[in-house]
Amino acid sequence: xxxxxxxxxxxxxxxxxxxxxxxxxxxxxxxxxxxxxxxxxxxxxxxxxxxxxxxxxxxxxxxxxxxxxxxxxxxxxxxxxxxxxxxxxxxxxxxxxxxxxxxxxxxxxxxxxxxxxxxxxxxxxxxxxxxxxxxxxxxxxxxxxxxxxxxxxxxxxxxxxxxxxxxxxxxxxxxxxxxxxxxxxxxxxxxxxxxxxxxxxxxxx
Amino acid sequence: xxxxxxxxxxxxxxxxxxxxxxxxxxxxxxxxxxxxxxxxxxxxxxxxxxxxxxxxxxxxxxxxxxxxxxxxxxxxxxxxxxxxxxxxxxxxxxxxxxxxxxxxxxxxxxxxxxxxxxxxxxxxxxxxxxxxxxxxxxxxxxxxxxxxxxxxxxxxxxxxxxxxxxxxxxxxxxxxxxxxxxxxxxxxxxxxxxxxxxxxxxxxxxxxxxxxxxxxxxxxxxxxxxxxxxxxxxxxxxxxxxxxxxxxxxxxxxxxxxxxxxxxxxxxxxxxx
Numbered sequence: 001x002x003x004x005x006x007x008x009x010x011x012x013x014x015x016x017x018x019x020x021x022x023x024x025x026x027x028x029x030x031x032x033x034x035x036x037x038x039x040x041x042x043x044x045x046x047x048x049x050x051x052x053x054x055x056x057x058x059x060x061x062x063x064x065x066x067x068x069x070x071x072x073x074x075x076x077x078x079x080x081x082x083x084x085x086x087x088x089x090x091x092x093x094x095x096x097x098x099x100x101x102x103x104x105x106x107x108x109x110x111x112x113x114x115x116x117x118x119x120x121x122x123x124x125x126x127x128x129x130x131x132x133x134x135x136x137x138x139x140x141x142x143x144x145x146x147x148x149x150x151x152x153x154x155x156x157x158x159x160x161x162x163x164x165x166x167x168x169x170x171x172x173x174x175x176x177x178x179x180x181x182x183x184x185x186x187x188x189x190x191x192x193x194x195x196x197x198x199x200x201x202x203x204x205x
Numbered sequence: 206x207x208x209x210x211x212x213x214x215x216x217x218x219x220x221x222x223x224x225x226x227x228x229x230x231x232x233x234x235x236x237x238x239x240x241x242x243x244x245x246x247x248x249x250x251x252x253x254x255x256x257x258x259x260x261x262x263x264x265x266x267x268x269x270x271x272x273x274x275x276x277x278x279x280x281x282x283x284x285x286x287x288x289x290x291x292x293x294x295x296x297x298x299x300x301x302x303x304x305x306x307x308x309x310x311x312x313x314x315x316x317x318x319x320x321x322x323x324x325x326x327x328x329x330x331x332x333x334x335x336x337x338x339x340x341x342x343x344x345x346x347x348x349x350x351x352x353x354x355x356x357x358x359x360x361x362x363x364x365x366x367x368x369x370x371x372x373x374x375x376x377x378x379x380x381x382x383x384x385x386x387x388x389x390x391x392x393x394x395x396x397x398x399x400x401x402x403x404x405x406x407x408x409x410x411x412x413x414x415x416x417x418x419x420x421x422x423x424x425x426x427x428x429x430x431x432x433x434x435x436x437x438x439x440x441x442x443x444x445x446x447x448x449x450x451x452x453x454x455x456x457x458x459x460x461x462x463x464x465x466x467x468x469x470x471x472x473x474x475x476x477x478x
């Protein structure tokens with residue numbers, strides 16, 4: 001056990017985790033998962049429900065797609081079917097998780113249930129699984145990256161729902177009301193995240 | 206000649222991956238079915254019966270998110286059983302018998318367009334070349350028609366009607382009285398608020414929404430209400446009142462004598478047929 005722990009590169013993991021949250025934020029710098037980002041950020045409660053669902057699904061999806069890519073697709077020489085297979089697997093996985101959750105964990109289903117079908121083949125979920133492969137992560141790194149991506153998504157949604165709740169109360173010019181001002185503020189939040197560029201490597205250096 | 210960079214073998218490069226994907230999809234599909242059977246959550250029998258009783262149009266006319274939303278609401282104690290205008294009295298009775306409560310029959314209503322400004326009654330002010338949508342046209346100086354209160358005729362209401370009850374003819378909307386279920390979707394869709402729900406018993410209505418003074422109305426449309434008040438004087442039960450220079454009929458007072466129809470100089474008051 002001690003040997004296993006010693007073999008883990010914690011610094012590397014920290015860099016992966018925090019760059020996924022701050023620098024390579026899925027929503028704000030990779031622009032993946034914009035649909036749920038705009039769709040459920042109207043209030044904090046739904047935003048947090050959605051974020052939890054995304055974190056859970058991202059972790060589950062990475063845990064299942066990484067072995068599939070490395071032990072199945074690559075061995076069979078059909079790595080190019082990655083996108084198709086991943087969509088298929090993630091969609092089925094979410095469906096199965098939802099069904100099991102409905103029966104065995106009704107309170108959890110009540111909290112996350114409506115968000116699960118929404119993120120079945122969400123591009124952020126698919127994106128993180130494919131990135132795990134293309135960046136040639138080990139399984140542990142891949143899981144850390146997925147956790148970071150999910151947390152980053154939650155952070156973006158959390159910040160943005162706060163902003164949107166303030167926008168609701170403020171006097172916005174008529175032409176900008178609704179979606180236009182939402183998109184403008186989303187872009188400003190995205191720009192502000194660029195301030196994190198280069199930060200992570202220096203902190204963990 | 207065009208040469209492929211490598212030898213493309215149908216069997217190896219296409220068929221096998223295809224079969225693998227197909228097999229995987231089939232396997233996962235079967236797995237989902239098995240799991241959904243194993244983890245089946247028994248649904249409320251009463252709700253099932255309610256879902257069967259409701260029309261299933263999911264129009265949202267009751268104010269809930271589709272028929273399922275209304276069924277959920279009906280399971281609450283003291284729920285109003287008469288909100289489904291699509292199913293009408295029959296549906297209300299069925300719901301009441303399932304719930305074991307007194308039937309509340311929905312008031313039968315119908316949607317009426319408060320405009321008669323067809324192409325021969327109005328003139329265009331400018332040529333509109335934008336998106337064929339009432340909402341877009343409405344944003345540009347109130348639309349291309351001479352009367353900015355009138356029907357634009359791009360059919361935003363037709364698009365939302367789930368019952369195929371509306372059609373555009375001569376630039377305005379026509380309502381098929383047999384097909385209209387008074388779900389109210391078109392009422393929400395109309396940017397001019399010209400479609401309004403009236404009791405199905407109503408026989409006459411001021412089919413105009415123009416609030417301008419008579420002289421100005423007359424310039425833009427020759428079938429609009431000019432606010433002459435002749436109908437107000439003629440009405441034996443005082444069902445007609447004036448909203449500025451637009452006559453308004455109170456349908457709950459109207460006795461369907463048609464006296465106003467015959468005196469209206471512009472035929473803005475019309476029989477509903």
